[in-house]
Amino acid sequence: MSEHLTRTGPDLPLSRLARRELPRLAWLLERARQGAGAATVVHGQAGLGKSVLLDSAVSASGPGDTILRAAGAEFEQELAFTALHQLCLPLLHLADRLPAPQRLALKTAFDLEEGAAPDLLVIGLAVLGLLAEAGTSGPVVCVVDDAQWMDAGSAQVLAFVARRIQAEPVALLFAMRDPDAVPALAALPRLPLSPLTDQEAGSLLASMPHAPLDAEIRRQLIAEARGNPLALLELPRGLGPAGYPSHLGLPVTDLVEQSFQRRFCALPERTRRLLVLAAAEPLGDTGVLRRAAESEGLTLSDVEPAESAELVQVDVCVRFRHPLVRSAIYRLADEAQRRRAHHALARAFDPEHRPDRRVWHQAQAADQPREHLAGELERLAGRARRRGGVAAAAAFLERATELTPDPALRAERALAAAQAKHEAGASEQAGALLTAADAGPLTGAGRARVMRLRGQIAFSLRRDDDAPVLLLEAAKQMAPLDAALARQTALEALWAATGAERNGDAHGIKAVAAAVLRGPAAPRAPQPADLLLDGLATLFTQGQSAAAPLLRAAVDGFRQADDPSWLPVACRAAWDLWDEVALEELATRCVELAREAGALTFLPLALNFQAVAATYAGRFTAASAMTEQAHALTEAIAGAFVPYAAIVLAAHQGNRGQARALFGQSLRAAADGAGGFVTIVEYATSVLHNGLGEHEAALAPARQAAGRTHLFWSAAALPELIEAGARTGRLDLAQPALDELAELTEAAGTGWGLGVLARCCALLSDTPDQLYEEAIDRLAGTRVTVQLARTHLLHGEWLFRSGARAQARASLREAHRMFDRMGAAAFATRAARGLRELGDRPASSATSVLDALTSQEANIARLVATGRTSREVAADLFLSPRTIDNHLRNIYRKLGLSSRRQLRELDLGG
Numbered sequence: 001m002s003e004h005l006t007r008t009g010p011d012l013p014l015s016r017l018a019r020r021e022l023p024r025l026a027w028l029l030e031r032a033r034q035g036a037g038a039a040t041v042v043h044g045q046a047g048l049g050k051s052v053l054l055d056s057a058v059s060a061s062g063p064g065d066t067i068l069r070a071a072g073a074e075f076e077q078e079l080a081f082t083a084l085h086q087l088c089l090p091l092l093h094l095a096d097r098l099p100a101p102q103r104l105a106l107k108t109a110f111d112l113e114e115g116a117a118p119d120l121l122v123i124g125l126a127v128l129g130l131l132a133e134a135g136t137s138g139p140v141v142c143v144v145d146d147a148q149w150m151d152a153g154s155a156q157v158l159a160f161v162a163r164r165i166q167a168e169p170v171a172l173l174f175a176m177r178d179p180d181a182v183p184a185l186a187a188l189p190r191l192p193l194s195p196l197t198d199q200e201a202g203s204l205l206a207s208m209p210h211a212p213l214d215a216e217i218r219r220q221l222i223a224e225a226r227g228n229p230l231a232l233l234e235l236p237r238g239l240g241p242a243g244y245p246s247h248l249g250l251p252v253t254d255l256v257e258q259s260f261q262r263r264f265c266a267l268p269e270r271t272r273r274l275l276v277l278a279a280a281e282p283l284g285d286t287g288v289l290r291r292a293a294e295s296e297g298l299t300l301s302d303v304e305p306a307e308s309a310e311l312v313q314v315d316v317c318v319r320f321r322h323p324l325v326r327s328a329i330y331r332l333a334d335e336a337q338r339r340r341a342h343h344a345l346a347r348a349f350d351p352e353h354r355p356d357r358r359v360w361h362q363a364q365a366a367d368q369p370r371e372h373l374a375g376e377l378e379r380l381a382g383r384a385r386r387r388g389g390v391a392a393a394a395a396f397l398e399r400a401t402e403l404t405p406d407p408a409l410r411a412e413r414a415l416a417a418a419q420a421k422h423e424a425g426a427s428e429q430a431g432a433l434l435t436a437a438d439a440g441p442l443t444g445a446g447r448a449r450v451m452r453l454r455g456q457i458a459f460s461l462r463r464d465d466d467a468p469v470l471l472l473e474a475a476k477q478m479a480p481l482d483a484a485l486a487r488q489t490a491l492e493a494l495w496a497a498t499g500a501e502r503n504g505d506a507h508g509i510k511a512v513a514a515a516v517l518r519g520p521a522a523p524r525a526p527q528p529a530d531l532l533l534d535g536l537a538t539l540f541t542q543g544q545s546a547a548a549p550l551l552r553a554a555v556d557g558f559r560q561a562d563d564p565s566w567l568p569v570a571c572r573a574a575w576d577l578w579d580e581v582a583l584e585e586l587a588t589r590c591v592e593l594a595r596e597a598g599a600l601t602f603l604p605l606a607l608n609f610q611a612v613a614a615t616y617a618g619r620f621t622a623a624s625a626m627t628e629q630a631h632a633l634t635e636a637i638a639g640a641f642v643p644y645a646a647i648v649l650a651a652h653q654g655n656r657g658q659a660r661a662l663f664g665q666s667l668r669a670a671a672d673g674a675g676g677f678v679t680i681v682e683y684a685t686s687v688l689h690n691g692l693g694e695h696e697a698a699l700a701p702a703r704q705a706a707g708r709t710h711l712f713w714s715a716a717a718l719p720e721l722i723e724a725g726a727r728t729g730r731l732d733l734a735q736p737a738l739d740e741l742a743e744l745t746e747a748a749g750t751g752w753g754l755g756v757l758a759r760c761c762a763l764l765s766d767t768p769d770q771l772y773e774e775a776i777d778r779l780a781g782t783r784v785t786v787q788l789a790r791t792h793l794l795h796g797e798w799l800f801r802s803g804a805r806a807q808a809r810a811s812l813r814e815a816h817r818m819f820d821r822m823g824a825a826a827f828a829t830r831a832a833r834g835l836r837e838l839g840d841r842p843a844s845s846a847t848s849v850l851d852a853l854t855s856q857e858a859n860i861a862r863l864v865a866t867g868r869t870s871r872e873v874a875a876d877l878f879l880s881p882r883t884i885d886n887h888l889r890n891i892y893r894k895l896g897l898s899s900r901r902q903l904r905e906l907d908l909g910g
Contacts, residue, residue, distance in 0.1 A: 047230025080389020195227020411440020528557030654826020
């Protein structure tokens with residue numbers, strides 16, 4: 001389309017674009033030249049002029065600009081990283097400048113080297129690095145046309161890149177029909193193309209080189225085209241002696257396709273056969289088309305009539321005038337013609353260097369089940385998976401299923417295809433394949449695996465009520481066949497059940513736990529996961545005292561774990577044991593293993609655990625850095641994740657407005673209202689109000705959170721309920737909470753738990769002095785600095801009320817010093833208020849050098865101050881090194897610094 005419009009020179013569409021949309025893209029490109037990258041999605045129905053607009057924008061680029069192009073192809077959506085490879089191919093000579101893990105991930109994805117299956121985000125960092133390297137010599141303009149047909153891997157990687165090029169001289173332009181067709185790009189800025197007005201349409205018709213149109217035909221053409229420039233260019237070609245046939249009401253794309261099909265049918269038979277070949281292979285590789293044509297007794301010269309008809313152009317590559325031309329030709333061909341074309345194309349590919357395309361075309365050419373092809377596709381699926389192309393693996397396996405003659409093997413392959421679909425994020429599509437698998441003669445183990453995958457899909461789609469039941473049933477079916485897998489599935493069921501709990505009803509968890517205990521026993525030499533399963537099942541059925549030894553053994557075993565899979569559940573066990581040392585160690589190990597394994601989709605959860613541990617330790621700046629990383633990563637993968645660590649941190653920091661905004665945002669994000677998310681917010685709300693001294697307001701959320709059993713956040717809410725109840729005279733609420741807290745903490749037997757218990761006992765005692773001192777002694781030997789500071793505060797407030805002013809002053813000063821240093825503003829204000837009543841004038845030292853910085857700048861400053869290089873910080877925050885350096889310049893300017901050494905010398909908190 002773009003070549004035709006540019007060549008024939010109808011000025012109106014381009015002048016309209018220049019008046020409406022072209023300035024927006026020109027601004028985007030100018031920003032890139034100034035080193036401020038951005039991305040946008042140009043969208044509108046087929047034929048509105050998206051390609052014209054992009055071509056016009058790119059034509060204004062300077063001689064030093066790098067122009068990169070790619071296009072999605074309707075028949076290649078399932079082949080891994082096709083569009084990304086097109087875009088990056090001119091830059092691959094720069095790959096050696098990338099860090100080794102990124103370089104290997106990129107080359108593995110493009111099938112240029114052998115390596116472990118790369119994570120999409122590592123590939124994204126590599127592409128970001130390539131563009132940054134290319135940008136050192138001038139602006140880079142990336143154009144992705146027909147983005148609605150991009151393969152899933154390319155779309156996810158480019159969405160990641162698009163969100164992280166703000167400091168790069170890069171403009172990334174996508175063109176697609178429906179802006180919601182690619183979920184990964186949904187959050188990017190959009191530029192809609194609107195249809196031509198009737199006046200503009202009339203001017204375009206008048207500018208075209210055809211016979212004059214009478215008024216009625218002209219009116220009908222404008223009505224049928226509905227402002228679509230391509231339709232206005234195409235529909236007049238259908239005019240015959242009888243005038244223009246009426247098709248009012250048909251979609252514009254159908255009218256245009258019919259026009260292309262009429263022109264196609266008028267071509268010589270050899271030309272039509274050649275065009276079907278070209279339509280069936282969207283690579284646009286002239287060499288492939290030539291070899292396929294020769295195997296059919298055709299030559300490339302047979303394309304000339306189609307070039308004269310302005311349907312296609314074949315030179316260094318094959319370019320259809322518009323994607324609708326390709327789809328119109330392919331759909332017009334009957335099944336036999338398509339199969340013949342795919343057979344010829346399969347012969348045109350080298351089986352050594354392009355086995356995927358050769359086998360894919362062979363599979364498309366098959367007219368009946370063929371085991372040898374199904375086996376080849378299955379092998380290609382493994383190859384695609386090793387390249388990180390899980391979506392491509394799923395497509396190969398799905399087609400292999402269709403081509404498998406043996407019903408039992410077909411069911412097994414359908415199950416494998418469903419698993420791959422689920423891993424690729426297409427869980428809804430996986431369900432249809434599971435139905436096909438379930439209809440086959442599966443073994444008992446196969447049926448159990450089907451049930452397990454149904455449960456995993458339900459869990460991922462947040463159908464939390466279904467997931468535990470399905471997983472538990474799968475574990476039951478597996479028990480006599482594979483005890484180890486049955487126990488692993490049971491642990492999945494138990495974990496899903498904790499997420500499904502709502503409104504304080506623990507019946508579901510107890511039922512699942514009881515069923516787990518009736519299942520296969522742990523092996524004679526149990527692994528940490530076995531101990532964890534038995535410990536949690538015992539916790540939910542028999543209570544803390546019975547479970548503590550098993551949970552302790554599990555936690556100790558996981559300290560040496562080499563696999564991050566169950567570490568989050570082990571962190572939960574450390575919480576249940578009130579063991580802050582194990583919690584911090586396991587969370588840190590979880591982060592390390594997730595990074596080493598490239599499991600970046602798993603990393604936000606690990607970072608949140610680590611950030612909670614840092615918050616309880618009073619290291620708010622470190623916790624903030626971790627939550628920023630988790631947020632950056634979640635944003636990078638366009639994931640939906642409730643940032644519970646940020647919720648807990650905001651509550652302890654005591655900024656009412658910021659905390660409430662975050663609480664509300666988190667509840668909205670947890671659309672299914674799962675008990676765990678609600679409980680976190682209720683717990684955090686009670687912490688916030690207790691910190692502000694608003695004990696009456698803290699009472700209701702603390703009571704609600706504490707009422708939900710078997711969630712750690714419920715146990716964490718018990719001290720909040722006891723403090724709020726004691727301060728408001730609601731002993732009827734505080735005393736039962738204290739009894740429950742005693743049961744939990746005495747069974748755990750840790751300094752954290754027993755220290756908090758002693759403090760809570762003091763709140764309800766008539767002679768609390770000794771209990772406060774016991775609490776301080778116990779908590780002083782732990783890492784939970786926040787709890788120690790809160791104990792000093794409560795002790796000081798009681799001493800003041802008792803008239804022991806000197807001792808009260810000492811306790812309140814210590815509390816104020818600790819809260820002030822960590823940044824717990826509300827608690828610090830509460831301590832300062834007590835000190836002022838004693839005649840003190842407490843001075844805050846909480847003003848930090850970081851206060852002058854934005855949140856992201858403060859995070860970068862903290863990381864650089866630890867000695868990390870720009871590349872290392874960029875990898876941590878999933879940004880480019882240039883972005884880090886730009887932020888560093890702003891940091892130096894705001895703080896009056898000139899070097900990293902000076903930054904390292906500042907006290908930026910731990």
